[in-house]
Amino acid sequence: MAELRNGDLARRTAHEILVMIQSGDIKPGDHLRSQLLADKFGVSRSPVRDAMHLLSDKGVLEQRRNRGFFATDKGPGRIAKLVQASSQNLEDQDVYRRIAEDWLTDAIDEEVTELFLQTRYDLTKAELKDILLRATREGWAERKKGYGWRFLPVAKTPEAFEQIYRLRMTIEPAAILEPTFTPDRKRLTELRDDQQRLLDTDVEKLRLERLLNTGSDFHESLIQLSGNPFFHMSLVRANRMRRLLEYRAKLDADRLYSQCRQHIEIIDLLAAGELIEASYALKKHLQGALAKKTRSSRPDLVDF
Amino acid sequence: MAELRNGDLARRTAHEILVMIQSGDIKPGDHLRSQLLADKFGVSRSPVRDAMHLLSDKGVLEQRRNRGFFATDKGPGRIAKLVQASSQNLEDQDVYRRIAEDWLTDAIDEEVTELFLQTRYDLTKAELKDILLRATREGWAERKKGYGWRFLPVAKTPEAFEQIYRLRMTIEPAAILEPTFTPDRKRLTELRDDQQRLLDTDVEKLRLERLLNTGSDFHESLIQLSGNPFFHMSLVRANRMRRLLEYRAKLDADRLYSQCRQHIEIIDLLAAGELIEASYALKKHLQGALAKKTRSSRPDLVDF
């Protein structure tokens, strides 16, 4: 029998498959074609197969010899538990966030050597390189000319929140008015459903991360419809930085409901072809979030 | 006698010192304090000292025992030649641009392995990592989940030019109208002088890179005055991508003169406190550049 190699990629892939099952993308009895999934995840069949082995050990999948893997009908509660567990598992290993947190709370210096980080967070060279790559891409770390790295103060202050919103208030409404903007029906419907689902769920019960993701998705999908990838990229970059701060923010449930409703209103305006009105509503929506924020001293989670 | 260690950093530092001499920042007879220069360049004294040794070998500096290095009075022609040579030297080693060029001209595949790049461009692991870090930061490369890297098509098409300009037309004029915008007299004067100097020089004689730099500096400095680093960052990122394309563009001297004059007009409006007018002029300025571009099939250098 083949060894079970479970690298990080296999585990991450297993998690993604679980999410697909949870969301109903894969239904009980479905045949999981390995090449199909591999293409979907942008990897080769090897880690997919390893992932499927992992999941069949958990009883989520069932292997039939020479026919591949099939989804069993584990109850949704059981699936949710496994999703929770595997996402917890992945987050534990997320040193990236720990470093970001330490930097934001001044627990580490502005300038550090690789060696320092490697020993402090018990990382191998490649792991550290990977994390610094990410931090560089997201704009809060840079290589010094000689030895060492410098962390940038860009999103440390409370004003940073406001500044990010000011940028968003400029580019998001403008994106809707771009001549290449096309309100894609199908995408809009999907977005509307996502928002509606959030409204229907008891917001209190949702995990913070899920909320942030759905909110970011809305805004980023919208700007993507502009057909200009540079608008999209600017927003994505700003949002990534915002996230660093938001993990420490509080949650305001009432606010969230109202935000959700505004999102839906904007989608409806777009679907009706009222671009100018939608652009204006989006601007107001962001303005409202900003106004709320500046009133409180500690950063709230005001938009998502 | 101490060994002459000339790492890359020493050579780059030597180049920077040469540029300072050329620009008149360092005059013949001046004493070059090592700590001062080290601080200026953000490195330690070691590479600075190595650089000064390199330059004294070339006769640009003169070492007096126990007193340090002093600038000699080599003619400006000779200095210019050395600057040219050392920048040429540095560019030759700039594999980054070669890879970008190869990608833009479809000389390499969309998806490659590190090994492939390492052997094709004869790089060590660390050199390659460095280059890929840069490409990631500038947004045209990304790590695949498993093994390998993917180059992104984001700035390959002619439309990319237009899209970048559309983003700029949105954020640059808006930045001037931000409530935190402060037209810093000193900075404005510096910028005006830079532009005037370009007008006074025979534009035909300038090197492409110098032109692009002065142009980018103008626009980026302007947006920086908004006091919102996220506006600035968005522009810088878009510009970096634009550069990848512009190295292949043609030059239109008449156009450049007119661009320069427009830059100065905008500065004057800002200095007079006419923010709204300045914002509008900037928008028109970018619009003009965009209009010119779309008329020609091959990308021209229309703004700088």
Add this chain to the structure above:
DNA sequence: TTTTGGATTATTCTAATGCAAAATCCAATC
């Protein structure tokens, strides 16, 4: 006191090896 210049120390790079993991290939099976 400030700065230099050599010496010392710390950090990172290089290169080589073995190993883990991902990609690819291919015969067997549906």
Add this chain to the structure above:
DNA sequence: GATTGGATTTTGCATTAGAATAATCCAAAA
């Protein structure tokens, strides 16, 4: 013909020791 599942190949990571290079220290000179 499409898909699987094992085998094979390729790729990249971990580790190490040694070399190169940058940062820092300190006595001596200005």
